[in-house]
Amino acid sequence: MTKYNSIMVLGAGQMGAGIAQVAAQAGIKVKLNDLKEEFVNKGLATIKSNLQRSVSKGRMDSSEAEEVLSRVRPSMALDDAADVDLVIEAIVENLDIKANVFQQLDQICPPKVVFASNTSSLPITQLAGFTNRPDKFIGMHFMNPVPVMKLVEVIRGLATSDAVAESIVELSKVMGKVPVTVNDYPGFVANRVLMPMINEAIYAVFEGVGTPEAVDEIMRLGANHPMGPLALADLIGLDTCLAIMNVLHDGFGDSKYRPCPLLKQYVQAGWMGKKTKKGFYNYE
């Protein structure tokens, strides 16, 4: 059971679309919001194709898939958040942009509405500080690809209330996920552990120790990872990987978190991984 019957997901990219899908599958009404109609339509198309795959695999019948899809409504205006129970933000990993959006939402939404951020590493306490409801602000960090990955890392800000933390744990379970609650600290847990490994794999390529294929195969066959760290970096997005390394580096002030120069250079070149069809691998 969840008290959140209607939510807005902000950002219709790969994370936002995935979050909207798993919420709709759980029977929750979703407004999928983005700046432009074409972005929202792209997110809806991703959800539709995932649902069609589930139908073709016999996990869902077609009427159920249609019902799920009908629960996701497009939205291009932040004002549409006025009547939802919860907003889950999954927009670009930029503090200023997120701050601006949360300041606007704080004016639009009644005080009882809870705000969750899917940020991969920006401080929850700092984001909450841009609103007048820090007790109703929490991190809800989904993993990519959202429909497949079991975890939701639930991050409590300094002021998050117990009631809100418990309700988000409940909601995550209703969405078919396994929530694990942690406190707000740079990178939380998932990315504090995962991202230095990915960065180290990039150093191994940068220093000429091995090709991307060799590094990935070693980790797949030698450590039983489902995909190698460089393929995973491409899936996550190299801009996101760099942003997370910068948060760890700034947050801990420890040189062990310095982002690899090759990662910086790829991002400067616009090679962001799968989404730009070029990263450590080509996806044309």
Ligand code: CAA
């Ligand atoms: N969306 C929806 N479903 C997807 C998908 C996607 N993007 N990618 C794969 N799937 C589905 C496939 O359709 C397939 O489903 P079926 O049961 O219908 O066949 C299933 O997942 C398995 O896919 P594949 O057979 O194609 O390939 P696989 O067995 O290698 O699994 C994978 C793919 C699930 C991505 C797997 O390689 C994996 O677990 N990789 C690691 C992912 C990971 O570590 N994610 C966390 C990243 S960190 C993060 O997200 C946090 C952050 O802040 C950066």
